[in-house]
Amino acid sequence: MRNLKVMTAYRGTKYHGFQRQSNALTVQEVLERAVSKVLNEQAAIIGCSRTDTGVHAREFCFNVKTESKISNIGFCRGVNGELPEDISILSCEDVSLDFHARFDCKGKEYIYKIHCSESKDPFGSDLAFHYRRKFDIEAAKKAAAHLVGTHDFASFCADCTSVSTTVRTIYSIEIENSGTSVIILVKGDGFLYNMIRIIAGTLIDVSEGRFSPDDMPKILAARDRLKAGRTAMAHGLYLNKVFY
């Protein structure tokens, strides 16, 4: 028995997220079909994370156990050959049998991408949130600074009933502006459901003056989803890196 650690990237536009669903097309289903064909056995892949409908991944890790003797490069080429254009295998390596893509993940980095311009971007209408107003980077940076660290993020969670704790640690939030793009890069040990999208939406609300940057501590303290800002649209979100 072998355990393969595989890195993949996907454009989430056409998929109902990563996790397999009985009634909608997901990335997991498409990957499992391609992997099973190449391994010539029924493969069950374990993903590092769920992602929402329309969310993208520039680096997503899964592991899969197999009896196959296929080489790592043969696996990558074979599976890539079976996959559609919007899912790509980046790498494959053998790891110990107890490696688990979800439980062993030590941290994640997400990007929220905003296209700030009067004109839409004809090359990526599904790859960034189109925002027609000016984004106030300085105000957003000040607000974001309050969120860095270990906090109870219950105000930034869409549905927290299924988790044992809403305490998470954000290592850093960087906000960069290049041309018409604003990139919000968030690195942390783990994230609650919709947490990055609510952080991004709240920073957009800060940019519009609906919140002041110094409102963040009391929004955190409230532990109430209704106190934070909007949930930013899914198609601006990318899982960018996963750390083990």
Place this chain on the structure above:
Amino acid sequence: MRNLKVMTAYRGTKYHGFQRQSNALTVQEVLERAVSKVLNEQAAIIGCSRTDTGVHAREFCFNVKTESKISNIGFCRGVNGELPEDISILSCEDVSLDFHARFDCKGKEYIYKIHCSESKDPFGSDLAFHYRRKFDIEAAKKAAAHLVGTHDFASFCADCTSVSTTVRTIYSIEIENSGTSVIILVKGDGFLYNMIRIIAGTLIDVSEGRFSPDDMPKILAARDRLKAGRTAMAHGLYLNKVFY
């Protein structure tokens, strides 16, 4: 009567090039329909260039004459509202009545984009040529240097019977590598049919050792399309800038 100079950008994937055709969807047709609706009169737009099926534009200029009193920003917003996701109006300004987007164009800059990686790019399979081998940047740069300047480019033209001269001036060719992307940036006073795609294809042939960089002068001197390399695929090509 007014004459509007309009900058637009488009993803060419779905279109049979810019120029109107009776039997296939083109960018011109879609733009004219949207512009006519907003100006409330039958608009005839004059493009700066033809582009091939699948070729993209990050900046493409057209002009259109109108009796409408619409503001420039109203024109941009109105036309953008009528256009599909893959065509965008960037700007609009009033110019003198004798301005002609094609005849007054003093120069153009094209990009040829190559995704160099074993893995495909899930975010842009139609936005760059996927090349699974290593691209030899240094050899390509040496070859490209021979093409800069004023030359007879008959060897780099797919069908030269309709032009009065095949002499053109290339101001510069820059080749850059960032991550898995190779960008070939070509600036010149004007280009023959398929010229950039044949230059890009020939540089790929140089990278593969089919030509040496020092073969370029004799390829130019031959004035024979069969002496140059392959025609690189259309979906890697972008009209990047137009100069007036």
